[in-house]
Amino acid sequence: MPGGASAAEGPADGGGLAGGEGPAAVRVRGLRRVYGDVVALDGVDLDFAAGTFTAVMGPSGSGKSTLLQCAAGLDRPSGGTVRVDGIELGGLGERRLTRLRRDRIGFVFQSFNLLPSLTAAQNVALPLRLAGRRPSRGAVRAALDRVGLGERAGHRPAELSGGQQQRVALARALITRPAVLFGDEPTGALDTTSSREVLGLLRELVDREGQTTVMVTHDPVAASYADRVVFLVDGRVSGELAAPSAETVAAHLAGLERDTAPDGSGSADGSGSADAAGLAGTAGLGGAVAGRSAC
Numbered sequence: 001m002p003g004g005a006s007a008a009e010g011p012a013d014g015g016g017l018a019g020g021e022g023p024a025a026v027r028v029r030g031l032r033r034v035y036g037d038v039v040a041l042d043g044v045d046l047d048f049a050a051g052t053f054t055a056v057m058g059p060s061g062s063g064k065s066t067l068l069q070c071a072a073g074l075d076r077p078s079g080g081t082v083r084v085d086g087i088e089l090g091g092l093g094e095r096r097l098t099r100l101r102r103d104r105i106g107f108v109f110q111s112f113n114l115l116p117s118l119t120a121a122q123n124v125a126l127p128l129r130l131a132g133r134r135p136s137r138g139a140v141r142a143a144l145d146r147v148g149l150g151e152r153a154g155h156r157p158a159e160l161s162g163g164q165q166q167r168v169a170l171a172r173a174l175i176t177r178p179a180v181l182f183g184d185e186p187t188g189a190l191d192t193t194s195s196r197e198v199l200g201l202l203r204e205l206v207d208r209e210g211q212t213t214v215m216v217t218h219d220p221v222a223a224s225y226a227d228r229v230v231f232l233v234d235g236r237v238s239g240e241l242a243a244p245s246a247e248t249v250a251a252h253l254a255g256l257e258r259d260t261a262p263d264g265s266g267s268a269d270g271s272g273s274a275d276a277a278g279l280a281g282t283a284g285l286g287g288a289v290a291g292r293s294a295c
């Protein structure tokens, strides 16, 4: 569990390749994505080991969402390779890519994207039904049970809290038992309590079921639920932390801010606990830091 932190600065040491033990559920190599004259990703090498929980962090515009979109087959890279569950996405035509995305990749977003007129169960079943499949009631119920909402199958989104709605979205993403679950700021729209509930569930899914999970977040407390944090700056992996705590993540982010400060005000030594404490304050870490280990 997160707690003690060790930092490994990349990419000189391998650039965030190591994702823990075990085979990579997702492997990206030399990943580039260019939009016009904007280089969103500039040669990213990363492994996300099976059964691990990784947080992706970095300044606004550093390429976090683009990385997730490319790794999930929702966007086509300009260069480099992405392998999910051993299958290289670049070699797939649209139909096979769509099928792989549906069967092997789960995705949750900041907005839950549930249809308000459908029950939780109907929302969970919808993507498979649209694909011409008819998931059994048992399979839908099992997916809802996995997120602790088996008793809420008949409720519509308006009858559920924000955290519960995101859990329905998680059940929908997990019903196919994907090789990897991606979350793009999945707790970004939630209050603190609901956010902790969803993060605790994600952690539990990793620990209980070995669900490989990769999550973009701006929140050091959210990142502390992961096994590892990868930091992006200007479309490149700039470093990572293993066994992160909210404090070590906040301190690392503060160091990044100093290092990338345009006026050169930063120091390069990575120290500066005062800045880290300030960032922790603005991120609302306070009691939540202590609360993390209780979840």
Ligand SMILES: Nc1ncnc2c1ncn2[C@@H]1O[C@H](COP(=O)(O)OP(=O)(O)OP(=O)(O)O)[C@@H](O)[C@H]1O
Pocket: 035, 038, 039, 040, 058, 059, 060, 061, 062, 063, 064, 065, 066, 067
């Ligand atoms: N579809 C697009 N067309 C043009 N530029 C894009 C597109 N998508 C992303 N970009 C640009 O690529 C860069 C990386 O964007 P991305 O959304 O991946 O960053 P991010 O780290 O997720 O940012 P944020 O934290 O603000 O969400 C940015 O400069 C962004 O403006």
